[in-house]
Amino acid sequence: MATSSRSASTPGWPVSGAQSRPPAAQGAGGWTWALTAPLLVFLAIAFLGPVLLMLARAVSDAELPSAWPQTAQLLRDWDGNGPPDDRLAAALGTEILAARRAGTLNRVANRLNYDLVGSRSLVYATGDALERGASVRGFADLARIDRRWINPAVWTAMRHAAGPRTSFYLLASVDRRLDGDGRIVQVEREQAVFVDILLRTFLISAVVALLCALLGYPVAYLLATLPSRWANPLLILVLLPFWTSALVRTTAWVVLLQTHGVLNEALIGMGLIETPLALIYNRLGVYIAMTHVLLPFLVLPLYGVMKGISAAEMRAATSLGAGPLTVFLRIYLPQTLPGLLAGMIIVFTLALGYYITPALVGGGADQMVSGSIAFYTNQSLNWGMAAALSLLLLVPLTLMLFAGRYLTKSVPV
Known part of the structure; x- marks a missing residue:
């Protein structure tokens, strides 16, 4: 009993509750908001506000x-x-x-x-x-x-344009329109282009993300497993494309892949082919150039995850009788999946907005939604259509980002 009473009267910090934090720590949250408030206001004025005003043109008719x-x-x-x-x-x-x-x-x-x-x-x-x-x-x-x-x-067209709100641009972005009776109908076959462009955009972006994953995983693994004296120079080579304009890199691929370019001339000189290969101004050229431009965006997050994996786990699995393939599939790969998924989402998101590379190395059947947005913004000055196409691209992209975040968190490690 005496011991219990003495313990109860012993001075010291409380063991639980809000009072366990020092006074300075309790006010840290307010200081954090005070310090970040100017940045949040700047982002709202300089970035979020103009974006929302632009997207509002998709449903306004002034x-x-x-x-x-x-x-x-x-x-x-x-x-x-x-x-x-x-x-x-x-x-x-x-x-x-x-x-x-x-x-x-x-x-x-x-x-x-x-x-x-x-x-x-x-x-x-x-x-x-x-x-x-x-x-x-x-x-x-x-x-x-x-x-x-x-x-x-x-x-009917004048009534549709009477505003102040309209569904014209959103319907046009999915190849639909209102007829004279106010019903939603499909546009004429020769005018139905935007759905095909949207599907092509997502297909190209998905293929580029997959190619970056296949090529970037071995590179990231090599960088993560090499000694620092070798890994650091190689990491600089991965970062080197960031110091070069995407336009310059794309133009370089035009020189390499054209009919009488470096690659075709080298293959002909080695006797591997007799006639030049069609490597540019088609979908293949788009895949090659975009994969090269976006590959570092997958390698870097994956490399960061791989560096945090302890080699002791693989050695422990090997000592228990697991073969190299089993160790990779059951121990190493599950731990790298969050970084792999994050890198693929980054590449996919960036690929959706590319239009310079498809315009330079692709053909007419390889143009993406971003090219149409640039056309309506800079040439025809149809900002309502540009905003509708942007919104059409933004909504599924946002859903995919949330889905990717959920998958990244739910991957067992």
Whole structure:
């Protein structure tokens, strides 16, 4: 009893509870947030904000409402059954003339032409007629200016573009559109390209990730098992491509793989082939160049995992009678799977966004979604379509990243 009482009265730190932490440690969390807050604010303003604003263009339609506000409101109120009333036609005529004089007619004309080819010429022809003195008091006056105004598809396209929200770009990114009755239908066969491009993008990225895994695993194993005096110079060789532009590396592969390039000339000189091989401007060239560019992104995380594996475990398994293959499959490989999966996910993610390499060493049937996004952003200036394709690429990629994180954590080690 005396011993128990003495133990209870012995001074010392509490053994459990929140009071077991020193006061400095209790306030560390607040200081951490205070120090990282400026970085988080900077990322939100400089990165997250612009990305979200760009992606919002996939579901917003501002061209027609900004140039023709009254017409847009009347189009949203119109049920789409039968020809438009004279009030809508008169408002349209007034705002076409005003937009032509203000220099904003091209934005609306281009937007309508995305939905229905020929709308651009119709809008400009109507604007020219109104500028020459024609007047629009009703639907019949529009029909007299240009007979194409009696086509229901024209008014359906305008109704789709009346905003402020639209499904046009998202539907177009999966080769779908709304018909005159508001039903989702597939676009014409010669216009259905984006689904094929998306599937091709994921296929190329998956094959490149697999090739990097097959080539990078032995390299990472060699680096992890060699003595430091040999492993460090070899690791520098792995890092060397990071110091060279991806454009330069891709151009170098063009020189190596072309019909009369270094590789073909060497094979012919050794008598292994008689005619040059088709190694470039096809899918094979894309695989070779992209695998070379992205291979370090798999080697480095895998090398980090392999360096942390103790050789004593393999020696213990060998001493118990396990053969080399059994030791690799049951002891070594399971411990390296998290690094392998992480490297493949990194390579796959980066490959999805490549467009310079496929454009230089691939053919017309090897272009990826990123190339279409670059085209709509820089050349046609159709930012809504570029945002829809970006969103179409981002959503499955995000799901795959979460799935890869779950698989990485669930791998038994």
